[in-house]
Amino acid sequence: MELAVLIIGAGPAGLATAACLSQHSIPCLIVEREDCSASLWRNRTYDRLKLHLAKEFCALPYMPYPPNTPTYVPRAEFVKYLDLYIEHFDIQPRFCIAVESAAYDVPGKRWAVVARDTISGAEIRYAATYLVVATGENGVERIPAIPGQESFPGEAIHSSMYKSGRGYAGQRVLVVGSGNSGMEIAYDLARHGADTSIVIRSPVHIVTKESMRLGMTLVKYMPVSIVDRLIMMKDNFFFGDLSKHGIVRPKMGPLLLKSKTGRSSVIDVGAAELIKNEIIKVFKGVSKIAGNKVIFEGGKESTFDAIVFATGYKSTLNNWLKDNKHMLNNDGFPKKGYPDHWKGEDGLYFAGFARRGLAGITMDAKNIASNIASFATLSV
Ligand SMILES: Cc1cc2nc3c(=O)[nH]c(=O)nc-3n(C[C@H](O)[C@H](O)[C@H](O)COP(=O)(O)OP(=O)(O)OC[C@H]3O[C@@H](n4cnc5c(N)ncnc54)[C@H](O)[C@@H]3O)c2cc1C
Numbered sequence: 001m002e003l004a005v006l007i008i009g010a011g012p013a014g015l016a017t018a019a020c021l022s023q024h025s026i027p028c029l030i031v032e033r034e035d036c037s038a039s040l041w042r043n044r045t046y047d048r049l050k051l052h053l054a055k056e057f058c059a060l061p062y063m064p065y066p067p068n069t070p071t072y073v074p075r076a077e078f079v080k081y082l083d084l085y086i087e088h089f090d091i092q093p094r095f096c097i098a099v100e101s102a103a104y105d106v107p108g109k110r111w112a113v114v115a116r117d118t119i120s121g122a123e124i125r126y127a128a129t130y131l132v133v134a135t136g137e138n139g140v141e142r143i144p145a146i147p148g149q150e151s152f153p154g155e156a157i158h159s160s161m162y163k164s165g166r167g168y169a170g171q172r173v174l175v176v177g178s179g180n181s182g183m184e185i186a187y188d189l190a191r192h193g194a195d196t197s198i199v200i201r202s203p204v205h206i207v208t209k210e211s212m213r214l215g216m217t218l219v220k221y222m223p224v225s226i227v228d229r230l231i232m233m234k235d236n237f238f239f240g241d242l243s244k245h246g247i248v249r250p251k252m253g254p255l256l257l258k259s260k261t262g263r264s265s266v267i268d269v270g271a272a273e274l275i276k277n278e279i280i281k282v283f284k285g286v287s288k289i290a291g292n293k294v295i296f297e298g299g300k301e302s303t304f305d306a307i308v309f310a311t312g313y314k315s316t317l318n319n320w321l322k323d324n325k326h327m328l329n330n331d332g333f334p335k336k337g338y339p340d341h342w343k344g345e346d347g348l349y350f351a352g353f354a355r356r357g358l359a360g361i362t363m364d365a366k367n368i369a370s371n372i373a374s375f376a377t378l379s380v
């Protein structure tokens with residue numbers, strides 16, 4: 001099928017790009033491997049999840065949240081917002097179509113895309129002048145290889161499979177990973193009566209959602225170093241000294257760290273208090289597993305019934321995007337850093353690969369659509 005614009009992925013980034021293109025009256029096709037849009041949010045997130053950032057930093061282009069939406073949007077309301085968004089812009093993704101490869105056809109000056117209809121198994125080929133990759137930073141689950149892991153007899157799942165602490169009461173559960181998901185899942189487990197432990201291996205900023213919101217607002221008017229110092233002063237006062245519980249702050253402040261490395265701060269939902277009260281126990285890195293027993297760095301060990309790996313995700317671009325121009329790094333992210341990351345070569349674009357959440361997605365979608373619109377009139 002010959003197309004002007006093909007978008008791969010119907011998550012927030014693909015949807016936002018389609019909406020922005022429609023503002024320029026440019027038609028596009030979205031293909032999506034799952035049977036619904038925003039599958040990450042519908043099928044791979046836990047029940048108590050709310051957007052971590054205030055809603056003013058999380059709207060997609062050209063559509064604010066409906067009035068009365070809570071400041072921190074719950075998962076179900078975010079999904080509802082996306083459904084409204086799809087309806088409003090009349091976006092019609094083709095579902096159950098998984099892209100298996102994409103390569104630039106130099107003589108034809110087109111992106112040649114091979115996909116599979118996951119229901120019939122049939123192969124589908126597309127040729128597109130512009131290709132927008134919107135398959136997400138969270139393409140596939142990352143679980144570290146731990147010696148002895150296969151000997152663990154209990155349940156061991158990735159955070160994307162975790163729904164709720166219901167059913168874990170009385171069980172000894174280890175959460176590996178201390179990002180936003182790990183901390184919130186540990187909190188949820190402890191709240192449901194699980195005997196909860198968490199592995200915190202690296203320095204991390206724990207911040208309140210209020211100071212994050214204030215910081216993100218102030219940084220528009222003030223140097224980031226001052227805003228970072230303000231956030232840390234406020235939150236050190238609020239949380240007290242967490243270092244004796246195994247939580248130390250990185251050297252760079254929270255906003256600078258995010259913009260330089262993409263690493264997020266943990267926006268506390270209550271885990272910090274439970275860690276201080278030793279209701280959630282903290283361990284250093286895992287060094288091996290032997291049956292039910294987990295041995296930690298430094299020699300401590302403990303026995304567990306279940307493990308949740310909140311160890312993040314990997315981009316999949318290196319698996320299927322034929323990158324003759326060396327646009328990608330080893331992690332499957334565009335080599336060009338922010339703010340130029342969104343524009344590849346030969347009509348290739350990346351939406352949602354700046355590690356800047358929904359605000360970053362909004363910027364990418366607008367940039368991509370106006371760049372495509374700036375080229376000669378399109379014929380479909
Ligand atoms: C638990 C969690 C909480 C988050 N909370 C926030 C928050 O509060 N605020 C914020 O700003 N950001 C947050 N983020 C980060 C980010 O905004 C979300 O991950 C967002 O969903 C990213 O949108 P996306 O469209 O780039 O990727 P995704 O939502 O992952 O969508 C990509 C889509 O592409 C499809 N796809 C992938 N590969 C193929 C293929 N080969 N062929 C066809 N289709 C394919 C996938 O099925 C998926 O539907 C959070 C992320 C996670 C994991």
Ligand SMILES: *[C@@H]1O[C@H](CO)[C@@H](O)[C@H](O)[C@H]1NC(C)=O
Nearest residue numbers: 034035036039041042043044
């Ligand atoms: C994901 O969830 C939606 C609705 O919540 C459902 O319609 C869809 O079938 C689910 N998809 C998968 C692959 O589980």
